[in-house]
Amino acid sequence: MTAQAPIRIYELAGADPEVRFSPHCWKARMALAHKGLEAEGIPWRFTEKAEIAFSGQGLVPVMVDRGDVVFDSWRIAEYLEAHYPERPSLFGGEMGRAMSRFINGWADTTVMPAIARIIVLDIHDRVHEKDRDYFRASREKRFGMALEEVVADREKRLADLCQALTPLRHMLQHQPFICGDAPAYADYCAFGMFMWIRCISPVEALEPSDAVHAWRERLLDAFGGFARRARTTGPRGN
Numbered sequence: 001m002t003a004q005a006p007i008r009i010y011e012l013a014g015a016d017p018e019v020r021f022s023p024h025c026w027k028a029r030m031a032l033a034h035k036g037l038e039a040e041g042i043p044w045r046f047t048e049k050a051e052i053a054f055s056g057q058g059l060v061p062v063m064v065d066r067g068d069v070v071f072d073s074w075r076i077a078e079y080l081e082a083h084y085p086e087r088p089s090l091f092g093g094e095m096g097r098a099m100s101r102f103i104n105g106w107a108d109t110t111v112m113p114a115i116a117r118i119i120v121l122d123i124h125d126r127v128h129e130k131d132r133d134y135f136r137a138s139r140e141k142r143f144g145m146a147l148e149e150v151v152a153d154r155e156k157r158l159a160d161l162c163q164a165l166t167p168l169r170h171m172l173q174h175q176p177f178i179c180g181d182a183p184a185y186a187d188y189c190a191f192g193m194f195m196w197i198r199c200i201s202p203v204e205a206l207e208p209s210d211a212v213h214a215w216r217e218r219l220l221d222a223f224g225g226f227a228r229r230a231r232t233t234g235p236r237g238n
Ligand SMILES: N[C@@H](CCC(=O)N[C@@H](CS)C(=O)NCC(=O)O)C(=O)O
Pocket: 012, 022, 023, 024, 025, 046, 058, 059, 060, 061, 071, 072, 073, 074
């Protein structure tokens, strides 16, 4: 085996560069861990568009592997599956890939907006100072209201998230992971959302009695506790 340059991945960072909180970057991070691939995470801030201009777009994650530049978490998973086929599979075949797309879509379109309505102000307060105006302006445009208004009724927002998680909770009555007995990419699509909260917000969104909480614990422990060791913005009880 010849030594090769490590994979590099540009990841959204908070004011503390070690806080890597993007849900999409976590999907990619877990996919790399699943494949047993080492990667160097490069902290990136919202306003550092020039740093990733080489990718031809302005969002992270951006992964660089042996000269290949890949952006978008889904495309990164597909790239890893195609380029490292001898390592554990992320999709478990074409049917698994197709269903993972559904889970990814559910996470992005249902779970992510529900979580955003809980933590968007926490994100604002914990990103780098230079990002704050951009973050507030872009997100207030998206929500059509002030960030303070978005998060005003936290109890209601938490109840809405709990409701949005019903399909996952229901499924976990029958199996420990979305992908069955062991986790794979569809699990990471949903789990990335919980790493988003964990890393950037002091909010605990799940009751300890919730099956989703137990699933999240199992994923925090995966790969020798890789995700559990991630830097968060403050002390938390779990
Ligand atoms: N579909 C993309 C979404 C990537 C995305 O939205 N990334 C966010 C961080 S979570 C970003 O780079 N935002 C920069 C911005 O809003 O300017 C993926 O799955 O990778």
